[in-house]
Amino acid sequence: xxxxxxxxxxxxxxxxxxxxxxxxxxxxxxxxxxxxxxxxxxxxxxxxxxxxxxxxxxxxxxxxxxxxxxxxxxxxxxxxxxxxxxxxxxxxxxxxxxxxxxxxxxxxxxxxxxxxxxxxxxxxxxxxxxxxxxxxxxxxxxxxxxxxxxxxxxxxxxxxxxxxxxxxxxxxxxxxxxxxxxxxxxxxxxxxxxxxxxxxxxxxxxxxxxxxxxxxxxxxxxxxxxxxxxxxxxxxxxxxxxxxxxxxxxxxxxxxxxxxx
Amino acid sequence: xxxxxxxxxxxxxxxxxxxxxxxxxxxxxxxxxxxxxxxxxxxxxxxxxxxxxxxxxxxxxxxxxxxxxxxxxxxxxxxxxxxxxxxxxxxxxxxxxxxxxxxxxxxxxxxxxxxxxxxxxxxxxxxxxxxxxxxxxxxxxxxxxxxxxxxxxxxxxxxxxxxxxxxxxxxxxxxxxxxxxxxxxxxxxxxxxxxxxxxxxxxxxxxxxxxxxxxxxxxxxxxxxxxxxxxxxxxxxxxxxxxxxxxxxxxxxxxxxxxxx
DNA sequence: CGCCAACTTGATGGCTGTCAAGTCAGGTGG
DNA sequence: CCACCTGACTTGACAGCCATCAAGTTGGCG
Numbered sequence: 353x354x355x356x357x358x359x360x361x362x363x364x365x366x367x368x369x370x371x372x373x374x375x376x377x378x379x380x381x382x383x384x385x386x387x388x389x390x391x392x393x394x395x396x397x398x399x400x401x402x403x404x405x406x407x408x409x410x411x412x413x414x415x416x417x418x419x420x421x422x423x424x425x426x427x428x429x430x431x432x433x434x435x436x437x438x439x440x441x442x443x444x445x446x447x448x449x450x451x452x453x454x455x456x457x458x459x460x461x462x463x464x465x466x467x468x469x470x471x472x473x474x475x476x477x478x479x480x481x482x483x484x485x486x487x488x489x490x491x492x493x494x495x496x497x498x499x500x501x502x503x504x505x506x507x508x509x510x511x512x513x514x515x516x517x518x519x520x521x522x523x524x525x526x527x528x529x530x531x532x533x534x535x536x537x538x539x540x541x542x543x544x545x546x547x548x549x550x551x552x553x554x555x556x557x558x559x560x561x562x563x564x565x566x567x568x569x570x571x572x573x574x575x576x577x578x579x580x581x582x583x584x585x586x587x588x589x590x591x592x593x594x595x596x597x598x599x600x601x602x603x604x605x606x607x608x609x610x611x612x613x
Numbered sequence: 614x615x616x617x618x619x620x621x622x623x624x625x626x627x628x629x630x631x632x633x634x635x636x637x638x639x640x641x642x643x644x645x646x647x648x649x650x651x652x653x654x655x656x657x658x659x660x661x662x663x664x665x666x667x668x669x670x671x672x673x674x675x676x677x678x679x680x681x682x683x684x685x686x687x688x689x690x691x692x693x694x695x696x697x698x699x700x701x702x703x704x705x706x707x708x709x710x711x712x713x714x715x716x717x718x719x720x721x722x723x724x725x726x727x728x729x730x731x732x733x734x735x736x737x738x739x740x741x742x743x744x745x746x747x748x749x750x751x752x753x754x755x756x757x758x759x760x761x762x763x764x765x766x767x768x769x770x771x772x773x774x775x776x777x778x779x780x781x782x783x784x785x786x787x788x789x790x791x792x793x794x795x796x797x798x799x800x801x802x803x804x805x806x807x808x809x810x811x812x813x814x815x816x817x818x819x820x821x822x823x824x825x826x827x828x829x830x831x832x833x834x835x836x837x838x839x840x841x842x843x844x845x846x847x848x849x850x851x852x853x854x855x856x857x858x859x860x861x862x863x864x865x866x867x868x869x870x871x872x873x874x
Numbered sequence: 875c876g877c878c879a880a881c882t883t884g885a886t887g888g889c890t891g892t893c894a895a896g897t898c899a900g901g902t903g904g
Numbered sequence: 905c906c907a908c909c910t911g912a913c914t915t916g917a918c919a920g921c922c923a924t925c926a927a928g929t930t931g932g933c934g
Contacts, residue, residue, distance in 0.1 A: 448784050452873045456788045470784070473777025478784065502763060515776035516734025522783035523709050523731070523739065527717045529790040530834035534890065564912065573791035575891055580914055596899085596913080612713045795922065825880065836923055841882055857881080857931085 393464050397438050397490075416491045426468075426481040426489055433471030435491040436514070439463050442487025443562040446470075447480040457570040459521060460484075460563060462548060469514050484562045529573040532611070537572040538582040539607040542592070546601060557604065561597040649751075654725050658699050658751075677752045687729075687742040687750055694732030696752040697775070700724050703748025704823040707731075708741040718831040720782060721745075721824060723809060730775050745823045790834040793872070798833040799843040800868040803853070807862060818865065822858040 391397065417440070420426055426437060429449045439461050446467060448458040458479060461467045471477040472494070501508035528537050550556035561568070565576040565583075572579070586592045591607055593600040601607065652658065678701070681687055687698060690710045700722050707728060709719040719740060722728045732738040733755070762769035789801050811817035822829070826837040826844075833840070847853045852868055854861040862868065 448788050450788055454788060454792050456791045458784055458787060470777060470780050472773040473781060474774070478777075478781050498766065498769065502766065502769065505759065505763065508759065508763065508769075512733040512776070513735070515773070515780070516731060516739075518780050519731050519776070519783060520734060520739050522780060522787055523719055526719060526783055526786050526790065526834075527709050527711055527715060529787065530717045530831070531715050565914095566912085570791070573787075576913080577892085577915085578890060580912095581890090584914075826882095827880080837881080838883085838924085839922060841880095842922090845882075 391440070393438070393440060397464055397466075418489050418491060420483040420487045420489060422483055422486050424483050426483065426487075427471070427477050428480045429477055431471075431477050433468075433475050433477055433494065435468065435493050436466060436472075436497060437468045437481070438490045438492065439465050439467065440488040440490050442483055442485035444487055444489075445482050445484055445563060445567060447482065448478070449480065455570075456573075457563075457567050458525075460545075460567075460571070462552070464552060466514050466517075469518055472515075484567075525571070534572075534574050534578050535582050535585070536611050537574060538568075538579060538586070539610045541568060541572060542599070542601060543604065543607055543611075545599075546604065557601045559599055561599060652701070654699070654701060658725055658727075679750050679752060681744040681748045681750060683744055683747050685744050687744065687748075688732070688738050689741045690738055692732075692738050694729075694736050694738055694755065696729065696754050697727060697732075697758060698729045698742070699751045699753065700726050700728065701749040701751055703744055703746035705748055705750075706743050706745055706824060706828060708743060709739070710741065716831075717834075718824075718828050719786075721806075721828075721832070723813070725813060727775050727778075730779055733776075745828075786832070795833075795835050795839050796843050796846070797872045798835065799829075799840060799847070800871045802829060802833060803860065803862060804865065804868055804872075806860075807865065818862045820860055822860060 416435075418426065420442070426444065429447075441463055444461040444465075444467060445457050446459045446461070447455050449455045459467070467481055468477065470479055497511065501511050528540050532540065545559065545561075546556045549559050565579045568574075569576045569579045583592075583594045586607075587594055589606075591601070591603050591610075593602060649658070677696075679687065681703070687705065690708075702724055705722040705726075705728060706718050707720045707722070708716050710716045720728070728742055729738065731740055758772065762772050789798050793801065806820065806822075807817045810820050826840045829835075830837045830840045844853075844855045847868075848855055850867075852862070852864050852871075854863060
């Protein structure tokens with residue numbers, strides 16, 4: 353989280369769909385023409401790296417869009433691995449499961465993020481992926497990916513980057529949980545969200561949390577009450593304002609100094 | 614750690630070199646002929662997957678063996694990435710570093726293990742790799758690897774497995790730190806070591822720790838005093854015997870039940 | 875022999891988990 | 905339209921686990 357800086361060179365603005373008003377569970381993104389050429393995520397999505405600049409390959413990668421309602425799974429632990437997913441709209445959490453029933457949030461993903469690469473290991477997923485919002489995901493079939501990367505060293509390197517991002521993401525989480533206090537973990541989490549929103553052309557200081565206190569706590573190795581208390585404390589210290597899911601960071605440097613100290 | 618089970622199908626026994634009696638810092642492994650064909654790790658090492666069964670490629674992958682003295686670095690964070698390493702003898706720890714000076718052990722590696730793949734992400738390593746023992750490592754140049762995997766889909770899949778192992782390893786560490794007590798973390802650590810020794814044809818119940826209490830604590834998000842106390846407690850409970858670095862697990866099921874409970 | 879790193883063990887305090895009560899918003903059904 | 909219910913959240917009281925500080929032991933090495 354502190355050491356990573358992905359995709360900051362290709363900042364693209366995109367609309368952030370709100371939680372759907374009960375209904376058919378379909379997100380607000382226009383269906384549009386098939387393929388990636390017209391996608392508003394072009395430049396952020398990994399397919400940009402795979403096909404650019406040979407436009408021939410555009411739209412051939414993504415065979416299936418899937419609309420997923422809030423709470424539904426895109427895949428579950430043990431499901432056979434067939435695709436990598438790019439989030440087009442909505443938010444997703446991944447859950448790590450242990451045999452004894454233990455579970456923990458292992459990541460939150462926002463539009464433009466890739467998830468599901470954990471499954472390449474043994475042909476089956478090592479996580480659950482659950483939609484937090486009604487979400488829209490692009491499935492990139494593994495065999496297509498393999499095929500492309502066999503023919504194209506640059507594509508292969510992009511694939512490696514996806515892997516390494518996941519390695520670094522989890523490694524950072526290790527350090528956060530292993531060495532930081534509750535306040536520091538929470539500040540790190542907020543700054544990570546801030547950076548990622550900012551990289552997408554959205555406000556770095558004001559945003560909506562799409563996940564519950566419980567889910568945040570799970571990611572950080574804290575209980576939901578502790579997360580709530582830290583939020584309250586940060587507010588009374590004048591570093592942020594929080595009301596339900598709505599966050600406004602008053603002082604990013606202030607949060608940073610909490611961590612470094 | 615609980616969900617992973619690597620290389621258990623290809624168990625190969627090999628000698629475990631002890632800490633060298635002060636000297637030139639060269640491990641006891643016989644120099645032998647160049648190449649992988651005569652290596653005692655054949656079957657465990659990832660090169661087995663890359664070349665088998667076409668023996669032609671044997672020995673072409675590994676260009677450099679490096680002997681590393683205890684405490685020395687094989688690579689450091691930020692070093693440009695050029696190779697993946699297979700540990701031939703000795704033990705290695707990897708360290709995750711944050712900009713603010715924070716550091717944490719992110720893994721321990723034993724003979725046959727691969728490390729260094731984190732560097733593929735951005736062309737530079739995201740860890741320090743430090744030898745705990747005098748160690749002997751095989752460097753596998755990245756361009757060779759890339760070349761091989763472009764020509765050979767099976768090799769490419771092996772490469773993906775290496776990545777995913779690192780993802781899963783860190784994810785498991787997250788869950789351990791996020792949900793387990795000090796006793797449970799320590800028991801998990803011991804069982805993980807036990808399983809890995811066992812997969813190499815060594816005793817699952819009796820082995821030497823190559824790392825300090827401080828290093829174990831760092832991996833688990835605990836202080837060294839806590840690790841020491843847990844060891845003492847497990848001993849007084851009759852689950853293990855420990856004297857310095859020497860460990861004898863009396864009851865593997867007993868340790869397991871501590872975690873599940 | 876002496877030094878130092880690694881380790882053990884004790885005493886104490888603080889952070890965070892646990893338990894509990896209460897508020898609030900949203901959704902459902904009468 | 906309102907009552908009710910449920911899930912999410914906040915806040916308080918308290919306890920327990922683990923970090924911290926400290927002192928002493930051991931073993932390896934110069």
